[in-house]
Amino acid sequence: MEYIMKQLTGFSFHYGWVIVALAALSQFFSGPGQTYSNSIFINYYIDDFGWSRSTVSGIYSAATLLAGFLLFFIGRLIDRNGSRKMAVIVSIALAVACLFNSFVTSLVMLFIGFFFIRLLGQGSMALISNALIPQWFIKKRGRALSIAAVGGLISSAAFPLLNVWLIETFGWRMSWLLLGILIIALFTPLAFFLIRNSPEDIGLKPDNGDGGKQEEKSPGTEEVSWTVKEAAKTRSFWLLLLCAGIPGIVNTGLTFHLVSIFAEKSLSLEAAASILSLTALIGLPVTFAAGMLLEKVKVQYMLILVFAGELLSLFLLQKADFLAAALVFGVVWGISMGMERIVMAVVWPNYFGRKHIGSISGISMAMIVTGSALGPLPLGIAFDVFGGYQEILWVLMSFPVVGIISAKLAHPPVKKVDAANSEETSDSVFPEVPTINTDQAPSATS
CATH class of the missing domain: 1.20.1250.20 (MFS general substrate transporter like domains)
Structure with a gap:
């Protein structure tokens, strides 16, 4: 073809x-x-x-x-x-x-x-x-x-x-x-x-390589694939799953209750709707920019940046007592969600390869959907108990903090092959071999 x-x-x-x-x-x-x-x-x-x-x-x-x-x-x-x-x-x-x-x-x-x-x-x-x-x-x-x-x-x-x-x-x-x-x-x-x-399947390789030619292997065109069982033995897999669930809880909870949160701050329904539209508009160019940036920057660092933006968004929301402050919140929140949309899609194949990405992404998607389903609940309960959202918004700020720490610790795992060609994994939850410094290993991101 x-x-x-x-x-x-x-x-x-x-x-x-x-x-x-x-x-x-x-x-x-x-x-x-x-x-x-x-x-x-x-x-x-x-x-x-x-x-x-x-x-x-x-x-x-x-x-x-x-x-x-x-x-x-x-x-x-x-x-x-x-x-x-x-x-x-x-x-x-x-x-x-x-x-x-x-x-x-x-x-x-x-x-x-x-x-x-x-x-x-x-x-x-x-x-x-x-x-x-x-x-x-x-x-x-x-x-x-x-x-x-x-x-x-x-x-x-x-x-x-x-x-x-x-x-x-x-x-x-x-x-x-x-x-x-x-x-x-x-x-x-x-x-x-x-x-x-x-x-x-049609005689090609990723990134427009020619499958019929013998090409020199390079980190940009070859990557190691992990099974779900192998991936589950690494610390990074579980840390990334935690990272996958956090945005669903925070962003869905805020979206579901944003009208009520704004009403508490004497901001109108139209203001809330405008902020939601603003985040969607900002998300489009940010999504493109994040995709391009991921070709140059390690996905681990981008993931940390996502949670830093989420943390800043929650802080700005608590200060959004007038329209201009609400607009600043909407801009930062839109940037954070735009980056998160791409980073969470890229991190799994970059860490664990292509061959079993369906199964691994399925687990991640399950975490995202579960977080989305549960997200509105704590804010609703807090409103009924405290009569407002201030306390629960401070509590929610702990979630992106956990995300930042998890992303910092989730180094790209390295698969190694022993003399008998049996595969083992570094960054194991219960390692049986000396720890490998994954910061010095080739990045899964080109």
Whole structure:
């Protein structure tokens, strides 16, 4: 394929960029399973069935938690069957889940519907994207992931507006049906015909290398892959899992309660909505910049910077008693979330390689989803107990502090091979060999 493109165009076109576009579409079509899309339907459930908001919210959180626990198995299926087959299966299943949601008449059906769109949309479609791109890129991995992330950003802007129009025009039941048709008509065929699981499948190598040529190996084009079992023996794996859960708890909690937090500071609903829009706008250029920066800076240092920004955001929020201060908070928070979106996607393949990235990313995604499901709870409890958010915001500041410490200690692990060619890992939780100074080891980031 690379040879044909070179003959037709006069230059060598890297098929990996087609993969990036498809990964962006995967993130875009995760929309029906995302909270920004589902939130448009909530009031219609409450109005039509007379259910309380707390009941619907509780079912949504429970379904999200259960879906998060199962994402590890989705990741293993991606490793076993490949991203192409899983993208086709998951997209068809997501379309069926949308169809099911159009028939909801009871709380049990609502739970089942929420569970499947969260598992297949928010979890699996995003996981396929994050597992596919690392197969095709090593040196330009951050750049590729940042471009694909645009699909998710556009999705967060498009689906709320699309859902409002669909519901006002056709009703909420028909809207679910149309969303399913949209997925199966637009994404599924593209996934079937265009996705390739890895560059090696079509005779290439990552970063536009020629798979038919004997090239000199270099740290930029070769990387070691770890199984889940091997990765779990390293200290860094568990520290990174802790890092994965913290942004979900903090950012989701703040987003869920931001209107109430601003009201406590005598800031309007419009101000809260404006800040949320501001963070999304800032996130786009920051995502691109972070992706480019990750080609030059170790991902470990970028992860520390993410939590430093999160810590500063929480501090600024407590001082946001007037609009200008709230805008400063929104800018810093948007920068932090923009970096976090890319850094957490890059860190896993950079530390543990490509071969088993589906399974490893599945565990990470489970932590992220679990943190997102639990995030609003402590702020809600604190408001009921203390009548405000000041105390819990100070407590929340301890989370990014833990993240900074964890990221600082999570050095890239080094796999070594003994004389009998059996693999061992350094940075082990219970090391049986002398400690290796991982700061002097070649970085997984080029």
